[in-house]
Amino acid sequence: MLWLQRTAGNRAVAAHLSVQRSAESDLIDEHTSWGNLAEDDLGRALLARAVRGEHQFVQAVLGELGWHNRDDVSLELMLAASNDQLVAIAGSESGRRLLDRMYDELSEGNLSDDERTQSDRILRVKSQGADPAQAQEQMLNGKVFPFRSSGITVLDDAPIMAERRDGGQVWVKQPVRVLGTRMFADEVSTVPREAFIGGIVLPENEIVGVKFYDLGGEVVYRPALFLVQVSHQNDTETLTKIAEIAGIGLTLGTGALVGLGVEASMAARVLLWADRAAFVLGTITTVINEHRGEIIERFGDSGREFLRYVDIVHSATAMYGFARLAISMGQIVNGFRTSYTNWRAAVRSVESELDDGERVVVQQITQQTDEVLQNADDVSSAAPRQLPAGEPTTIPPERQLGPGRPPTARERLEANRAARAEQARQAEIQEGIARVDRELAAGTHRRRISQDDLDWLNANPRHKEIAYDPDIGTYRVSEARQAIAAEESGVLTGPVSRSTAPGTDVLDGAGVAWSVKGIGPSSTVDSTANLIAGEALAGRPCLGDLRGMSMRDQAAVRTLVTQQLGTRTHAEIRFLPPGVERIRAQ
Known part of the structure; x- marks a missing residue:
């Protein structure tokens, strides 16, 4: 009898353990x-x-883990993917629901x-399933939620619960007090009243905007899931992180570009234009965010509308890539x-009426916006084929390469430093031009x-900007003419500009600083070769005219230059006229 009881007991324990x-x-x-846990x-x-x-x-395993x-496990999965x-x-x-779950875990x-980097990857890959026309309409005319952190000195806050x-x-809700706050009137007018009473439910692929009052009023457009991340955060440092958008954004592969109507032979060139535009957009946004309030105060409604479109273009580039924006979101580009x-x-x-500092900011924004719009025109012209009626405008999964890698903290810091350095360069040049002209x-x-x-x-403000040499405090007209000739002939990537780096004269469109050396009345083959070779051996890329x-x-x-360089380390040399073969760096 005792043996039977023990046997029955063991079976019960075993059954219990098997259930657990x-x-x-x-x-x-x-x-x-x-x-x-590893x-x-x-x-x-x-x-x-x-x-x-x-x-x-996978969802069940995450559910078994402690909070x-x-x-951490979600992060490791994303890092490995x-x-x-x-x-x-x-x-x-079911895969999208898993991504939603991991996004939530990463955001808390x-x-x-x-x-932050991996949660951005999730948003980007989910964005690719959206119809560009629908996403465009939602960014231009959709919902924008105000967000302002609470605090001891904050009278009118606007938290988001999602x-x-x-x-x-x-599901998203904001306190009813936000509905009646004058500060948030513009955003409130875009959101149903129910959002401030019982809350509203948004579909996963709806693109919404969030206006970050704590960050100067920048509006970030993302899929609705982004609201969950915003609701988890309240300190300015973290909000700055989640509002940041990678300048490079999504990089499409050749297959995806062909799917958008780009000829295969043009794909590589389109990728270069798109990457350049995305980088410049990041620089524009950095400058604008430092002067957002002043732009609105000085230029009123026109400044406010321009900033709105900068935010939209920047967000669209981050989510869909500049090439897709230029080809499939014409209303946004035209509005911009x-x-x-x-x-x-x-x-x-x-x-x-503008002071020197304002002129520098305007000049920098103008030059870079012109470049972005030119890149948009170039990309758009490379895709002349119109999609037949009824053909889906989304990129099929087999043609997607997924989101580009968002920048690291170090890369973002370097980009900000580069933007500030560019601003300082512009300031030095503009101040010098004003002095020389006086x-x-x-x-x-x-x-x-x-x-x-x-x-x-005087024929073109750009001529002065390229000609002014801070090293000597006056215009070097011959250098400027040489630089523009190199740009127009394709010897240097455009647009060229004046370099303020010691020992160099012009910057090409890729940011490379070049020393410019030409010939004079007393120049000989030997003296010219010595001059050009000396620059290259000193590590300075040289344009020899x-x-x-x-x-x-x-x-x-x-x-003679080739002989002088020999096997020594040297920078690249390019020549005018373009028929003279370049000498590559080694």
């Missing part, structure tokens, strides 16, 4: 040693399951740089162009400039 154990628990145990190993194991389509299992492990793998996971309903608590709901939907034209008209109407008008300038050169300088020499002498200069 599960495949999810077993997997966690496999990656746990002496009570320590989160990186478990993350990689879960990625393998997710790629095989076992999304519910302090879920975000390639862009192609994320696109594959997002291709099914203190947001590290890695967590939660994930079934089917990928997002119109708002810029109107803002420029407002600038001209008060130009005489001296020329008063007849006190120490250097005589011919009337022909003065006419050339050999125009005015015979073809025989041009060839002799290049041969």
